Amino acid sequence: MVKIAACGTWTSPIGSADVAEAGGGLQWVDTHRDQVWWATSRPDEGGRVGLLRDGVDLLPAPWNVRNRVHEYGGRPFVVLTTPDGDRVAFTHWADQRVYLFDPDNPEPTPLTPEPERHHGLRYSDLTAGPHDTEVWCVRETVTGDARTDVHRDLVAIPLDGSPVRVIAASHHFMTGPRLSPDGRHVAWVGWNHPAMPWDGTELCLAPIGTSDHVVLAGGPDEAICQFEWDTDNSLLALTDPDGWWNLHRIGIDGSRKNLAPVTEELGGPMWRLGHRYFATINPGRYAVLRGTHLAVLDERTGTVTDVDTDLPVWSSQLTVHDGVVVDGAAGPHDETALVTLDLSNGELTHLTGGDTPPHEAYLPIPEERVFTGPDGQDIPAYVYAPRNPEYAVPEGEKPPYLVHVHGGPTSRAVPVLDTDFAYFTSRGIGVVSVNYGGSTGYGRAFRERLREQWGVVDVNDCATVAQALADEGTADPTRLAIRGGSAGGWTAAASMTTVKTYRCAMIAFPILDLGGWTGDGGETHDFESRYVEGLVGALPDAAQRYTDRSPSHRVDHLAGPVLLLQGLEDEICPPDQADRFVAALDGTGIPHAYLTFEGEQHGFRKAETITAAIEAELSFYGQVFGFTPPDVPHLELRT
Numbered sequence: 327m328v329k330i331a332a333c334g335t336w337t338s339p340i341g342s343a344d345v346a347e348a349g350g351g352l353q354w355v356d357t358h359r360d361q362v363w364w365a366t367s368r369p370d371e372g373g374r375v376g377l378l379r380d381g382v383d384l385l386p387a388p389w390n391v392r393n394r395v396h397e398y399g400g401r402p403f404v405v406l407t408t409p410d411g412d413r414v415a416f417t418h419w420a421d422q423r424v425y426l427f428d429p430d431n432p433e434p435t436p437l438t439p440e441p442e443r444h445h446g447l448r449y450s451d452l453t454a455g456p457h458d459t460e461v462w463c464v465r466e467t468v469t470g471d472a473r474t475d476v477h478r479d480l481v482a483i484p485l486d487g488s489p490v491r492v493i494a495a496s497h498h499f500m501t502g503p504r505l506s507p508d509g510r511h512v513a514w515v516g517w518n519h520p521a522m523p524w525d526g527t528e529l530c531l532a533p534i535g536t537s538d539h540v541v542l543a544g545g546p547d548e549a550i551c552q553f554e555w556d557t558d559n560s561l562l563a564l565t566d567p568d569g570w571w572n573l574h575r576i577g578i579d580g581s582r583k584n585l586a587p588v589t590e591e592l593g594g595p596m597w598r599l600g601h602r603y604f605a606t607i608n609p610g611r612y613a614v615l616r617g618t619h620l621a622v623l624d625e626r627t628g629t630v631t632d633v634d635t636d637l638p639v640w641s642s643q644l645t646v647h648d649g650v651v652v653d654g655a656a657g658p659h660d661e662t663a664l665v666t667l668d669l670s671n672g673e674l675t676h677l678t679g680g681d682t683p684p685h686e687a688y689l690p691i692p693e694e695r696v697f698t699g700p701d702g703q704d705i706p707a708y709v710y711a712p713r714n715p716e717y718a719v720p721e722g723e724k725p726p727y728l729v730h731v732h733g734g735p736t737s738r739a740v741p742v743l744d745t746d747f748a749y750f751t752s753r754g755i756g757v758v759s760v761n762y763g764g765s766t767g768y769g770r771a772f773r774e775r776l777r778e779q780w781g782v783v784d785v786n787d788c789a790t791v792a793q794a795l796a797d798e799g800t801a802d803p804t805r806l807a808i809r810g811g812s813a814g815g816w817t818a819a820a821s822m823t824t825v826k827t828y829r830c831a832m833i834a835f836p837i838l839d840l841g842g843w844t845g846d847g848g849e850t851h852d853f854e855s856r857y858v859e860g861l862v863g864a865l866p867d868a869a870q871r872y873t874d875r876s877p878s879h880r881v882d883h884l885a886g887p888v889l890l891l892q893g894l895e896d897e898i899c900p901p902d903q904a905d906r907f908v909a910a911l912d913g914t915g916i917p918h919a920y921l922t923f924e925g926e927q928h929g930f931r932k933a934e935t936i937t938a939a940i941e942a943e944l945s946f947y948g949q950v951f952g953f954t955p956p957d958v959p960h961l962e963l964r965t
Contacts, residue, residue, distance in 0.1 A: 328718050333725040333754030334944075334953035336717040339685045340745065340752045342958075345940045346370075346933040348745035352654040352662050352678070354600065355643035358405035358412065362652055362677060364664055365391050365402060373931025377403060377416060381677065384432050390419035395450035395466050396853040397898050397928065401502070401600025404452040404461060405429075408485065415452055415461045415483070422448045424461060424483055437461065437483050438490060443468060449483075451502030451599035460484050462493065462503045464599060473897065474845050474852040480514060494537040496530055499523070499853070501599050508558040510534055511578065513542075515550050519845070520856035520864075523596040524549050524736050524766070524773065529563055531578055543567075543576050551593040552603050562612075564593035564603055569770040573604055573612060573623055585625045590616055592623070592630070594642055595736045595766050601642040605651070607669065613644050613651050617767055618740050620651065620667070635667065635674060639742045656742040659689050683743065687715045690751040692741040692759075697791045703763065703775070705787045708739055709795070710747050710757040717754065726951050727756040727801035729792045729828070731810030731817040735776060735784060735861070738765045749940055753955065755947065756801060762787035762817075764861075778868070780861035781820045781875035788817060789827045804829065805951045809943070811835050811891075812899060812928065819877035819907075822885050830950040832943050834891040835928055838903040839878040851897050878903060881910045887917040887963065889946040891939050893926030917963040919946065 346369050353365040353375055367375050374390040376383050385391065393399045403416035415426050415437065422445045425434035441447040448466040455462040461483040469475045480493040480503045493503055497516030504513050512534060517527040528544040543565055544550050551571055553563040560577045568584075571593030575583045592614045593603045604614045610625040618639040621632045633651075641654035641662060649669050656662040663679025683689060690710035697705040712725050719725060728750060732739045739759035747757045761767065763783040764776025776783050788808060796803035808828045810818045815836025822831045840858055842849030844865065863871050873879050888911070892904045901922060908920040921942055923935045930936050945961035948954055 329716060330720050331717050331754075332953050333712065333719055333723060334948055334951060334955055336714050336752065336754045337956055338688055338714060338749070338752035340688055340748050342749070342937040342940050343933075344684075345745045345749050346936040348661055348743075352641065352643070352664055354401055354403065355641075355645060355652060355654060355664065356403075356405065357645050357647040357652055358407075360647065361405075362664070362666070363403070363405060366678075367931060369931060369933040369936060372925070374419070375402070377414070379429055384414075384429055385416075385427075385434070388420065389434065391416050392419040393417035393422060393448055393450045394419075394445060394897075395448045395464055395599065396499075397851045398598045398853070400450035400464070400598045401452055402450065404454055406454055406458040406461070406485070408458055413485070415485075417449050417452070421445070424449050424452070424463070426485060437485065437487070441468075449481075453502050453504060455482050456505060456509055459486070462505070464500055464502050465490070472848060473850060474848075474855050476852045480512075492537075494530075494532060494539065496537070496539055497528070501596075504553070504555060505534075506555050506558055510558070513553065513555070513561060515544070515553060520859040521546065522736065522854075522857055522860065523551070525860060527551075527596075529553055529561070529565075529576065542578065542580055543574070543582065549596075551596050552601060554604075554606070556606075562604070562606070566593070566770055571603075573614060585612075586623045586628045586630050588616075588630050589769070590630070591767050591769065592616060595734070597734075597737070602644045603642050605644040605646040607646050607649060613646050613669075615640055615642065615644065620653070620655070622669070633667065633669070634672065637665070637674075639740045656740075658692050658741055659683050659686055659743055661743045661745075685752075688713060688752040689743065689748050690757070694741060697794050699763075699787055699790050703787075705763075705791055706761040706765075706768070707791050708741050708759045709800070710751050710759070711800070712751050712754045712756050714752045714754065719754065724799065724802035724805075725754055725756045726805035726807065726947065727758060727792065727795055728947075729788050729806065729808040730757055730759040731762070731784070731788060731808060731814035732759065732765070733810065733812035733814045734766075735762075735764045735780065735813040735817070736766055736773065737813075738767045746940065750944070753944070756795075758791055758795060760788050760791050777860055778863045778871075780858070781816070781824070784817045785821045785824055788821060789825045792827050807831060807947060807950070809834075813837065815899070816877075819888070820875065822888060823877045823880035823883045826885050828885060830887045830889075830946070832889045832891070832946065833904075834939070835893055835896050835899045836890070836904065837899055838876065838907045840872040840876045842903055844872075849900055849902050854898065878907050878910070881907065881914065884911075884914075884916055887946070887950050889918070889943060889961070890920045891930075891942075892920070892922045893928065893930065893935075894922050894924050895926060896928045898928040912964070915965050917949070917965055919961055919963050 427434040526546040532539040637655035795801040809832040811834035
């Protein structure tokens with residue numbers, strides 16, 4: 327029998343432990359001959375990343391296949407074929423060194439020297455060098471005490487223990503080097519401050535044995551997000567000279583051809599080194615991601631055609647072996663699972679996951695909608711209405727809604743099973759996830775709506791969606807909240823200090839003071855230390871803008887209670903800013919809570935952290951919105 331009960335008081339079989347379990351998952355995918363390799367994070371093991379071959383975990387704890395290049399990390403392993411058999415090189419989080427092991431007798435031995443300072447040498451985007459006798463990759467060297475004191479090289483790491491040697495060092499930031507099929511050339515992508523890799527990058531080419539390079543493609547307004555060698559004399563590259571990431575063939579003589587011109591995104595932002603948005607099926611046919619959908623690009627016909635599958639969201643880990651796609655895929659009721667898809671007959675096989683999700687009747691169904699901003703600009707969003715077969719909303723009550731702000735901000739929301747969202751929707755609290763101006767997936771022009779407008783366009787777009795849901799009667803206008811982490815935490819905090827749309831906010835590992843989030847401010851890492859120049863404006867001309875938009879300078883404008891969550895080892899958004907923000911809040915009379923977590927970096931990886939965070943958030947909403955959620959600890963708010 328369906329019970330009538332106030333939103334937020336519903337009981338649900340989807341618990342905080344389910345949210346924590348879903349916090350892990352697929353990280354990196356590769357194939358070697360007919361073997362499938364992947365890395366996966368394990369919240370129940372302190373968030374360490376394991377390495378599997380055909381489903382067998384090869385490295386027990388404490389091995390942690392992860393690195394901190396750019397602080398977000400990148401592709402952490404490569405499988406090599408040597409005269410002694412297959413060998414695997416990987417990066418280990420604890421010391422950031424590269425190790426080598428025999429997968430049939432896993433006793434890893436270090437290939438790189440022990441750094442003089444903790445994590446002083448870091449390696450990422452590993453690939454095979456000539457004849458699989460070396461590992462080629464990016465190396466970061468910490469050169470001083472400031473977070474921006476970092477130098478990068480492209481290096482070769484011999485398997486025989488010989489010293490590491492430098493291949494090239496063209497730009498401040500670079501992807502891993504790739505050797506041409508004939509072994510005569512090496513290619514890589516590079517870029518310099520203040521550009522981010524989705525702003526402008528350069529595809530570089532050098533003869534083997536010299537670092538003197540030429541630029542084949544790219545520039546200040548063109549960004550290559552992936553490249554692979556095609557033939558001895560040409561490369562394939564996802565690049566956007568026309569405002570959309572399309573697949574191009576680029577000759578080493580500088581010639582260029584767009585293989586299938588479409589006004590759609592086939593690539594995405596290079597937040598981590600080693601993403602794969604396309605893979606060759608056979609000459610002239612390529613598996614690609616059209617937005618999030620798996621598709622086949624046919625060069626002969628110049629077309630991009632979706633592959634018919636039940637999973638609409640595919641990961642940027644595409645690999646193809648003998649006509650079979652291997653990748654992570656997900657859907658509205660399916661978490662990301664590793665699957666194979668035989669393109670010859672459409673047969674889909676799950677290597678992980680694939681079971682009917684537990685509590686399927688309690689999972690929300692995302693509704694894709696497009697809202698209209700005051701300037702007439704489209705604002706895409708996914709609406710997740712409350713869903714629980716055991717409960718109904720009392721007559722006359724409208725559910726509270728949470729506006730979820732994705733991170734980045736150069737990123738996007740996608741319609742996949744998100745247990746975070748289901749935790750709330752199954753308790754009678756709706757969620758809407760907004761692709762505000764600046765999000766990816768809609769072309770460069772949409773991305774650049776946020777140029778110098780961070781804290782304005784994102785705030786206004788989210789508020790527009792929230793208000794529209796309230797005006798149409800979907801959401802209770804008096805019980806709207808905003809939540810987000812990292813850049814999403816920025817937008818949540820900026821919203822609470824500039825608009826009156828929301829009653830409260832959950833703000834996780836946020837940016838709160840733009841002045842500190844610059845190269846001179848010293849409160850963020852090198853990769854993003856000049857990101858805000860594009861998002862807010864160049865200094866010193868935009869200095870007043872930095873002050874005016876920073877939530878840390880507008881605490882007296884705060885519209886309501888806030889919950890802050892922070893990892894104490896976060897090098898991207900260190901706790902310094904959250905500490906200062908909360909210190910300014912104390913004594914103001916505004917209810918707030920601040921939870922910090924030992925051993926957590928940017929984003930939470932430990933099961934106990936994820937559990938504590940989601941339960942605290944629910945208790946927080948209950949206290950602000952006036953309901954008592956069952957079976958969660960009471961969060962103490964201070965004023």
